[in-house]
Amino acid sequence: MTPRDFQLVLLRRMADFHPELVEDARLELGASVADMREANKRWQAMSRSPHARSAAARYRSALGPPETEAERTVGDFECASWQWPLSLWPGLRFEVLVAPDGTAWNAWLVRAPGAGAPPLRTLEDLTPWSCTVDEAARAFPPARPLEGSAPTRSGLILTVPDAQGVRREVVAEFTWGLLQRTTVRDELPEHGS
Incomplete structure (x- = not known):
């Protein structure tokens, strides 16, 4: 599993909403529909294996060492924030929030540090x-x-x-x-x- 493969996994879930955006992004990655299916199949196998590593370990395995690691407080909860750049979304980072016991409890795209947020008025x-x-x-x-x-x-x-x-x-x-x-x-x- 590579960062390219992981981006194909993200796209697979987005295809239900906007197949045309996903198609453009898949082509930008130089991947076929079969590549996207295979990446998703591997990710699911990694996640469901009886010997599966923790979710946090799977993200590190697919994406390598995080670009940034920082401590974060969410409400009363202390956690670590790991972030990786992804080529499809240069203004965003893939963030995994990791509990002190190593459990990944949230994983999603967030705005990259220093990148301007879009104007949202209407x-x-x-x-x-x-x-x-x-x-x-x-x-x-x-x-x-x-x-x-x-x-x-x-x-x-x-x-x-x-x-x-x-x-x-x-x-x-x-x-x-x-x-x-x-x-x-x-x-x-x-x-x-």
Whole structure:
């Protein structure tokens, strides 16, 4: 398993939402559809083997030593943040949060240190692959988390103005922490109505 293979694994999960973006990214990596299937098959075998290494060890095995390692506090929880660059998303890093006992409890794409976050002001700014979970939550507080439909998926309920300034309740869906799609649920009443 190489960093290229690992990126194919990430893409495989994103293909359910935007096969056209995944196709372009796969071609950018110089990989075939068979390469993507094989990388995913190997990753699943590594994950499900009775002799499987920990998730944290699997990420290090596939991606090598992290570009950065830092201590992080999330609420009352102390953990380590490991980050790796990925060629498909130069402005992002793949981050794994690791508990003191070595358990990887979160793995997703985050904005790279020093890279500017995209301007997120309206619903129209929430385009596929434009932002991370953290960026959407910060841009449109208060964000309410939703459980994802698969282990690598998550969601947020956001209140977002559209281009005309109408406030809308939106479900934003993410795979590996990267925005995949938004679905408008309701138009909300104006403040004071």
